[in-house]
Amino acid sequence: MTDERDTGISIEKITFPYLPPLHDPSIVEEGRFAHRHNTHTFHLLEEGTVYIDVDFQHYQMEPSSVIYIHPNQVHRTTALGQVTVVSLAITNENLNAEYLNRLEHLAPLKPLVLAPEPLTLIAQAVALCLNVFKRKADPLRHSILKDSCNALIALILATYLEQTQTTPKLSRCEMITKAFRELLERNYTTGKRPAAYAQQLHLSTAYLNECVKNTTGQSVSHHIQQRIILEAKRLLYHSDQSVKEIAATLGFDDYPYFSRLFTKVTGLSALAFRAKSRD
Known part of the structure; x- marks a missing residue:
């Protein structure tokens, strides 16, 4: 095409x-x-x-x-x-x-x-x-x-x-969760903490976490980590960037921390994931 x-x-x-x-x-x-x-x-x-x-x-x-x-x-x-x-x-x-x-x-x-x-x-x-x-x-x-x-x-x-199509009218918690997800999609490389999203939504961190957890079953931190790791997986899979370069692309100055986070979330090191996904 x-x-x-x-x-x-x-x-x-x-x-x-x-x-x-x-x-x-x-x-x-x-x-x-x-x-x-x-x-x-x-x-x-x-x-x-x-x-x-x-x-x-x-x-x-x-x-x-x-x-x-x-x-x-x-x-x-x-x-x-x-x-x-x-x-x-x-x-x-x-x-x-x-x-x-x-x-x-x-x-x-x-x-x-x-x-x-x-x-x-x-x-x-x-x-x-x-x-x-x-x-x-x-x-x-x-x-x-x-x-x-x-x-x-x-x-x-x-x-x-x-x-x-779901219920025509969203609850307040569902509306807040929707707004959080939209912010996360735009800011996951810069916003790593729940408090940053709560501040942009003019909410307390505790209330944002309560709404997101009630709606999705998972915490705000979980969603932030999952979005970051999804992008890391994408880059490991289809790009030739090194793990250190990918960490920098995703806004991590602390490369070892990124490596530990990736392993914690996926159960594999970044290099092991790349090798397995390309096999």
Whole structure:
């Protein structure tokens, strides 16, 4: 999916005899291993069985199903037998602001099997997007492509929302926990202590911890550590940074402390995790 990366939108319908296509010289080396993109990616599986690892969670996809992958997520896809998939990649700038906000609140997401009615609508939207994508000479092509791809994303998003919808009104503790998670996603490299998040939310540390624990079953410190370690795992898995460089990237001046924290949370040293995950 490289043809239209300069416009920030790419959509293709691809058929492979197997994934990854190891003997295809056009496939860059990183595509064969765990990687992540700077785009929001949607995969609609039309044919075949696909095995996809997203942030160290293993999923099996069957037709007709869809998955959304957030830009931060590390993933790798494999399959035996013929696979037909429609893949859409889109940057923040081209994504409707409301859809972007909802997707970020929903991520991470599992593959979703599509019921007949939403599948029909999504298939029609896919056909429109693919047809517009081919119209290279159309002076309004990018605008039409952007609008049609956002319509497709809205249909996918609506289907996810139907499956994940909870009670319409959140309790105060649920609202506080939601706000904390949003802050954590933006600040985990700089905010390592519960008190920092409590201060930003104008709450006492004890009350923030009570709300988060009542809502999720885990403390604020647990969530902070898990988010940091998730990013560390991602970097160990798909980057060539040293453990010391990863510690610095994640805001740790004390490299030995980071190493001890990683081992405490995962049960493995950082180097042992890297070797195991790449095996």
